[in-house]
Amino acid sequence: MDAVLAFQRNEQKPVRIFLSEHRWGKPNTLPVTEEEATLMASVGDDSKTCVPATFMFVPGMPVVVTTNISPGLKLVNGAKYTALEVIPDTKRFPGYQLAANIILHFGPPAGIILSSESTKKFEFDGIPPGTILLTPTSTQIPIEKKRRVKKRPWQRHNVSRRGLPCTAAFACTEYKIQGETLLQIALELRGTGTKLNTKTGQLEPRKCDPYSLYVQLSRCKSLDGIILLSKARVEDIVGNKIPQEMLDGEARLEQLCVGTLNEARLSLLHPSAQYERQHS
Secondary structure, eight states: OHHHHHHHHHHTOOEEEEEOEEEEOSOTTSOOOHHHHHHHTTOOOOSSOOSOSEEEEOTTEEEEEOSOSBGGGTBOTTOEEEEEEEEOOTTTSOEEEEETTEEEESSOOSEEEEEOGGGTTOOOTTSOTTOEEEOOEEEEEOOOOSOSSOSOTTOOSOEEEEEOSEEEOSSOOTTTTTTOOBSOEEEOOOOSSEEEETTTTEEEEOOOOHHHHHHHHTSBSSGGGEEESSOOOHHHHTTOOOOHHHHHHHHHHHHHHHHHHHHHHHHHHOHHHHHHHHTO
16 A cells, blocks of 8 residues: 555556445344454455455556456466556446545446556457456455464454455565566565564564575576565575475475376377276
8 A cells, every 4th residue: 555655656646546345244133343344344355355455546556466367368366467547437436535636436446457568469349459457356255164263253244345356566475476587676585474582572573484585586687686675684594495394295296296207108108008007
């Protein structure tokens, strides 16, 4: 959110804020409290919830799609685009002018027009050439039943959320940028979650995962293009190796891969022997 507002100030363009639509399901006997509604509005998008609770739009901002929509058109999870224009659903969710350059909508837009290298040759009726239209979708946020430690212990209703399946792409996880090469990148070499520092008595980020460390540091063409958001810590870099059990697992998978390939070659060379082995 801060990045979107900073982009808006830098570009001197208006910002539209769209609140996703929530529908409350079972159990119908329990009333929806103000607390539950407020906390649900703070639940963002993740691997299971592809629609963010709030989408802020500034023309020209980068966005990333959060679910597979149309693989044939490369409109898939993790695909990055430039958001050119948004189409407000003015009949259902009119805009309210909060300030000279801030407009609030109590619901999702009708669609958003995106462009990228992959859309240059696209031509669809009703939208500019070289663009693609992304429309709202619905995602389910069920009550957590089987987890010992619930992320949303306050949730008492199953919820259906409707909104745009995309989010601002000023910052992405290392998972989203695998395979990419960037000229400049700002990194946060920290692990997920926190731990208690017994010396200082304060909570601090956990050690950076070795796989995450590799992906982050290998995305940029040169060290000059890397900016660290936080001071580098010794434990995040020095001696940060892949655990032995993971190495053993990778070696085991490699052995299974070799065995599978050998069996495939034998079946091609001697199909009758393969048939007899399977039916013996």
